[in-house]
Amino acid sequence: MTEKLIIFDTTLRDGEQSPGASMTKEEKLRIARQLERLRVDVIEAGFAASSDGDFDAVRAIASEVKDSVICSLARANERDISRAAEALRPASRFRIHTFIATSALHMEKKLRMSADQVYEQARRAVRQARQFTDDVEFSPEDASRSDMDFLCRVLEGVIDEGATTINVPDTVGYAVPEGYAALIRELRERIPNSHRAVFSVHCHDDLGLAVANSLTAVKSGGARQIECAINGLGERAGNTALEEVVMALKTRRDHFGLxxxxxxxxxxxxxxxxxxxxxxxxxxxxxxxxxxxxxHASGIHQDGVLKARDTYEIMRAEDVGWSANRIVLGKLSGRTAFRQRLHELGVTIDGDAQLNAAFMRFKALADQEATVSDNELVALARRTPSR
Known part of the structure; x- marks a missing residue:
């Protein structure tokens, strides 16, 4: 039986942190309903403690969406976790996702806490979240820049407290694929109780590597959850793009086997x-x-695709929701695409000489205009003025 990968969507939480991407409760509900139709496994509906508006949105989504696990983010403190639990209460299935930074830089400059204090607070947060649900996720923020020994200590501790998902964020998009996969693999190998949790990845795209990092961590590191957002939405350069990881996994199932x-x-x-x-x-x-x-705009590509789609397409447009692929006629197009479009428009040209003449008229116009309309094509084929 093929192993399953969990798709955790954070469009409504981390995606909303894109400057200018703030959404109303009603807008979040519309997206949540569509995410349910998309059949993502987990919807991170928001950060319930961050505002009354976010609390209301998480609660509304928890009340309405039934086919996906509903999740709220919470800092590793009692107020955030209680607020998340309250907002999530109406859900059929819910998860509390709690986090605290573990890199030396974040602990010193942002948290102003010692390593021991962070360790104890992480354990305490998971222990509290477990009072509300058995589905608890823990994230060591800035994990990719954290000390490995300390990271192992914290993660072993939170798993011991009952965390069932361990998310390892590349919070600032610093990682590269091989190193990030090695980080996930080493954590799973070194932490004695790692088998009791699903390991997850959450990558940012600051270096344009979020999708590559996530997929490599799955293939070579053993991660079994990817956190991602629609259109790669997210703060700064964005998050791992859901559509890209899903279609990579589907298209290259021979490689990923998931x-x-x-x-x-x-x-x-x-x-x-x-x-x-x-x-x-x-x-x-x-x-x-x-x-x-x-x-497809190139004549070489158009000719290939019209003869056999898989010459230049590794996915079917229909499989992701497009009605069909598109042949775009322009100055790079060849006779095959030109003739095909005329046929689709119900225009028949008798003989190669007439076709070649019409095609040359088309090329002359296409050199002057970015695109040639259907009306212009018909006019060119019939030797009538287009304007």
């Missing part, structure tokens, strides 16, 4: 909803969900 329960046909709809609500446009060349992800 299953996800995500309904990939809902990916595009989810991406477009998040873009609409946040106002963050998706760049055209964005993998999977960008407007050009399944579009």
């Amino acid at each position: 299953d996800v329960r995500v309904d990939t046909t809902q990916i595009l709809a989810t991406s477009q909803l998040v873009s609409e609500i946040t106002g963050f446009a998706v760049q055209p060349n964005k993998a999977v969900v960008g407007a050009n992800a399944f579009a």
Whole structure:
């Protein structure tokens, strides 16, 4: 039986931390409903203790969404954890995700706490969260820059207190794939009780490596949960992009050997909803969900795709929610795509000479304009003026 990878979506929590991406309760509910249709395993609905608005949003999502585990973030203190538990109470299944920084830099400059104090507070937080639920996740913030011996000590302690998911964040996007995978692998090997928890990864994209780090940690490090966001939304350069990791796992199942329960046909709809609500446009060349992800402008590529899709497409557009791939006629297009589009428009040209003449007229126009409209194509084929 193929092993399963848990997809933990943090669009509504870490994604909302993108400057300018704040969402209302109603907007969060709309996205949460769509995430449920997408069939993500865990929805991190927010940070309940951060504001009354976030508390209300987490509570509303917990009341309505039934098919995904609903999670709230909480700092490692009594107030945050109690507030998270209160907001999550209506959920069918819920998780409390508590965290505290473990790097020397963060402990000294931000927390102003000693290593021993952080260790005790981490254990105390998990112990308290366990009073409300058996599903407790712990994150050592800035783990990728933390001392390995101290990290092992903290994580062994929180697992001993009952943490069932250990998330190892690359909080500032500092890691590189091989080193990050080695970190996860070493933690799992060195921590005596590591078998009692699922190891998770949460990567930021400051160096453009979030997806690569996450996937390498899964393949080579043994992580079995990826924390990610729709469209890679998140603070600074963003988070691991859900659509990219899911389609990498699906497309290269031969390499990863893992299953996800995500309904990939809902990916595009989810991406477009998040873009609409946040106002963050998706760049055209964005993998999977960008407007050009399944579009072909080169004549060589168009000819190949029209003969056999898999010459230039490793995924089907329909599998992620697009209606079809797209042939874009322009100055790089060849005769094959030109003839195919005319056929689709119901225009028949008799003989190669007439086709070549019409094609040359098309190329001359395409050299002057970025795109050629269907009306212009028909006019060119029929030797009539287009304007």
